[in-house]
Amino acid sequence: MRIQDLIVSIQDAIEGKRKWQQKWRAHMARVKALPQDYQIVYKEIQNYLFKVGPVELTDGTDFLSTDLLSGIIDLFEEGAALGKDVLEVTGSDVAAFCDDLIKDSKTFADILQESIEQEVIKEIKKTMDNTK
Numbered sequence: 001m002r003i004q005d006l007i008v009s010i011q012d013a014i015e016g017k018r019k020w021q022q023k024w025r026a027h028m029a030r031v032k033a034l035p036q037d038y039q040i041v042y043k044e045i046q047n048y049l050f051k052v053g054p055v056e057l058t059d060g061t062d063f064l065s066t067d068l069l070s071g072i073i074d075l076f077e078e079g080a081a082l083g084k085d086v087l088e089v090t091g092s093d094v095a096a097f098c099d100d101l102i103k104d105s106k107t108f109a110d111i112l113q114e115s116i117e118q119e120v121i122k123e124i125k126k127t128m129d130n131t132k
Contacts, residue, residue, distance in 0.1 A: 030073050037086045038076045041094060045072060048098045052107055068101065 031042055046069060079089035090097040 027070060027073070030070075030077070034073070034076055035080050035086075038080055041086045041090060042072065042076060044094060045090075045098055048095060049102070052098070052102065052109070072101075 031039055034042065049068070075089060076086070079086065087094075
């Protein structure tokens with residue numbers, strides 16, 4: 001790779017990060033505009049999703065995609081505008097609400113499980129081949 005190509009690549013990465021930061025700040029401004037009870041539940045949902053790790057939370061780069069989270073804010077903004085309590089929007093079991101949002105999504109736990117299964121199969125096959 002030429003030096004010039006490397007410099008362009010670094011500049012693109014910096015610009016991508018800058019754009020993502022602007023998008024994230026706008027996203028968080030929307031959260032801060034929500035009523036307090038909605039903010040509390042949103043932050044718990046965000047923490048839950050970060051721990052559970054649906055792959056869709058990343059946009060194919062190292063950056064976080066705000067699509068799923070923005071959809072939750074859309075729902076919350078609508079609920080707040082209608083004067084609903086946040087638990088009327090999510091239901092009383094917020095974790096179940098989150099699980100329902102990502103039920104068809106691949107999680108990082110799924111990827112890890114698949115990786116472990118493949119390793120086990122590979123090691124068993126290698127052991128079986130060595131005993132023949």
